[in-house]
Ligand SMILES: Nc1ncnc2c1ncn2[C@@H]1O[C@H](COP(=O)(O)OP(=O)(O)OP(=O)(O)O)[C@@H](O)[C@H]1O
């Protein structure tokens with residue numbers, strides 16, 4: 214069937230228009246409309262306000278990156294006033310922690326929020342880092358996409374070079390006030406003080422004030438940004454961010470003064486600075502074909518063997534030769550001469566060749582001990598366990614997953630105990646019906662971290678959330694409604710450490726859903742889940758034995774009396790003996806656990822190699838009734 218359309222008309226357009234009758238369509242209104250369209254040149258452009266190629270070409274212009282982000286500030290985490298405050302604090306604190314760690318300094322961070330007006334706040338963040346050299350200050354704070362972390366493969370909190378300048382730009386856009394920076398690089402020099410604005414048209418800094426000032430602190434940087442914002446405690450607040458930050462960074466001391474002047478301190482839990490990380494080259498596994506072709510074209514290496522050995526990590530000379538052999542490419546061929554087809558065979562050969570796992574020195578995982586230290590400090594639970602997976606690779610980028618679980622204690626009652634309590638508790642009458650009500654168990658609390666930075670938004674779009682939901686928690690003794698987090702007094706800590714975290718947006722709020730990452734998170738969760746299961750099983754057995762003892766105890770008196778009537782005997786002695794038997798049979802009910810999760814006194818006589826925690830490695834059980842969390846934290850952190 215042939216359909217005749219006029220230029221610029223579509224079948225859809227025709228069909229959606231009122232259907233003119235056959236007679237009418239000839240000549241009158243519809244025909245006139247068609248004529249009008251033809252003469253107005255909808256296909257060729259021109260009159261009636263439609264554009265032509267020429268008029269459109271006049272409107273073409275380059276877009277400055279600052280203008281783009283000023284319009285799309287939601288992409289950077291500035292979509293509402295409350296979030297804007299959090300993002301500003303987060304960007305400044307992340308930079309401070311990065312700078313201190315890179316310089317091997319134990320971070321002392323001071324965060325202050327002052328309310329200037331009903332909707333205006335002044336955010337001040339000061340660190341004791343190495344400071345910033347004078348020449349770099351304007352570009353760092355007054356130019357988007359300027360930073361030291363984008364071009365290297367090394368684990369850091371920041372990576373894009375947008376963070377702090379975007380916060381400054383938001384402040385300028387909403388209040389017209391400049392960003393104020395004070396930075397001192399050493400005790401022998403004065404601090405530099407700058408007031409800066411960002412020119413969004415040119416994406417360049419405008420210096421409003423440039424002077425030196427005297428400050429008490431020997432080195433470090435202070436950033437002050439005035440912005441329109443809203444302060445509210447609770448979920449996704451500045452308070453929560455700093456609390457979580459303290460958990461993931463037990464080596465940092467953080468002081469926070471809220472708008473009401475209330476001072477909150479998060480003391481340092483360990484005196485050890487995280488190991489410095491090394492910059493690495495990409496690992497050949499997972500590198501994309503397009504990237505490989507680009508690398509071949511741009512490489513200055515003289516031979517393929519040199520290229521593979523020099524541009525990738527973990528490729529020895531021997532491995533490079535094996536890859537070339539498999540790809541049927543001479544190891545002496547010039548990389549820039551390799552064609553697309555050869556590059557494809559090379560790409561397949563790389564995947565077929567066993568290559569050592571990526572080096573771990575580019576990553577600085579928190580480590581199970583420190584995770585336990587952080588959790589013990591921040592979560593008042595009973596059972597704690599943690600684990601770090603070996604490094605893995607996604608798209609050529611090494612990464613490592615760490616998981617921590619905290620269960621019970623102040624997180625809430627064990628759901629099975631709560632059920633029992635509810636069934637033994639008195640029934641209540643509701644709307645004329647007698648009912649026994651058990652409160653539904655709350656969902657587990659999920660704490661997400663990427664390179665030690667807490668992630669507080671976009672939870673359901675995050676790979677971490679998806680992995681936790683996809684893990685079958687019923688296997689480990691918890692209930693879990695389909696497609697949701699497990700239920701119970703559980704806190705789940707998941708950390709991804711990587712040289713490049715694949716965030717879903719520039720706001721760095723959620724991790725993209727890569728299969729490799731999801732798999733690793735699930736494996737780490739399963740490891741910890743098994744330890745939790747062992748603990749829950751033991752508790753169940755303990756409860757069972759204690760119930761048995763109670764029942765037995767109830768009948769001892771009667772048994773002794775009955776026996777005493779049959780034959781003459783020492784009733785007191787018989788009662789004592791029976792009680793001793795009951796205690797022996799149900800001895801599990803009395804078991805107490807040490808800090809390391811071992812049953813107290815049980816490791817005596819055991820060989821040291823099998824004296825591991827009762828529930829596996831890196832497990833802590835805290836008797837909340839008798840011990841406070843503070844001193845425990847220090848003990849574990851320093852062990
Ligand atoms: N407090 C600080 N002390 C020392 N250097 C700093 C400090 N704050 C920022 N910098 C430097 O300024 C650069 C730019 O910071 P910015 O926050 O804009 O980007 P980034 O941290 O590299 O990446 P991201 O956009 O992911 O935060 C950093 O790379 C760092 O080198």
Ligand SMILES: [Mg+2]
Nearest residue numbers: 308371376377
């Ligand atoms: Mg940053």
